[in-house]
Amino acid sequence: MDSSTFPAPGRADAEPTKDPFLARLGERTRALRLRRGLTRKGLARAADVSERHLANVEMGVGNASVQFLRQLAGALDCTLAELVGDETASSPEWLMIRELLRGRTEPELAQARAALAGLFGAPAAPLARRRRIALIGLRGAGKSTLGRRLAEAWNLPFIELNRRIETVAGCSLDEIHSLYGPAAYRRYERRALEDVLRREPQAVIAAPGGIVSDPATFSQLLAQCYTVWVRASPEEHMRRVVAQGDTRPMAGHAGNAEAMNDLRRILESRAAFYAKADAIFDTTGLSADEAFESLRRQLEDDLALA
Numbered sequence: 001m002d003s004s005t006f007p008a009p010g011r012a013d014a015e016p017t018k019d020p021f022l023a024r025l026g027e028r029t030r031a032l033r034l035r036r037g038l039t040r041k042g043l044a045r046a047a048d049v050s051e052r053h054l055a056n057v058e059m060g061v062g063n064a065s066v067q068f069l070r071q072l073a074g075a076l077d078c079t080l081a082e083l084v085g086d087e088t089a090s091s092p093e094w095l096m097i098r099e100l101l102r103g104r105t106e107p108e109l110a111q112a113r114a115a116l117a118g119l120f121g122a123p124a125a126p127l128a129r130r131r132r133i134a135l136i137g138l139r140g141a142g143k144s145t146l147g148r149r150l151a152e153a154w155n156l157p158f159i160e161l162n163r164r165i166e167t168v169a170g171c172s173l174d175e176i177h178s179l180y181g182p183a184a185y186r187r188y189e190r191r192a193l194e195d196v197l198r199r200e201p202q203a204v205i206a207a208p209g210g211i212v213s214d215p216a217t218f219s220q221l222l223a224q225c226y227t228v229w230v231r232a233s234p235e236e237h238m239r240r241v242v243a244q245g246d247t248r249p250m251a252g253h254a255g256n257a258e259a260m261n262d263l264r265r266i267l268e269s270r271a272a273f274y275a276k277a278d279a280i281f282d283t284t285g286l287s288a289d290e291a292f293e294s295l296r297r298q299l300e301d302d303l304a305l306a
Contacts, residue, residue: 143207
């Protein structure tokens, strides 16, 4: 008889391989239950879930639904993030810091972030920070046009960060996204910014619109540069982008109305991050010359550059 028909020695009682995420979920669930002094039966009763399913979850073999986890979190008096394993729930210190910040207002949170950045980060000296001006905002607001003209007027280098990203990656932005994906793009973006900050003590920088998507990169930009949110109305954004020959906003849409709704949603989702800038400048209804002169005067007044 073929030996392959016999079970391998020592494997008859072997447990099936557990998914690492489910195993960690089980460990956290059990640890939280024990920390609360609950039996498995008591937790199942409090959460109104099956004790058998709970046992499977704690053993790392139960594939729990979101609703099941919500009920467990409610009974354990913790957040879903703490149960699922968010980094901010990974230690007592994280949990206590999070509790200190819970329920704080936006200005209070901004004050806390600035204090932590000063304690652990490496913010530039105020004067050095003001020697780099970074324009942020959605595509079509006028960052590149204004940035290039400001740099020429002040005899400073102009840095289009997207071009530096391509240099670091060794390929175009489209190739980065298609070959490596958005996570790789964000890594290249951060490396490109670090390179600019290391090489250019004075510059005008046009940052990609999505730089706010990576908190670490955006925090570094805020700490090392004087930032200006260059904004415009959604209609103005769309008109300028299409006028530049970029039809991507229309791709995959039945018409302009849907593309415009998507643009509004993007603006709404990023507005709170863009608003962290040192200054805000609205280009809606302004010609390129009017916007340049107005922004130049604003910055020279704010930074005493004249």
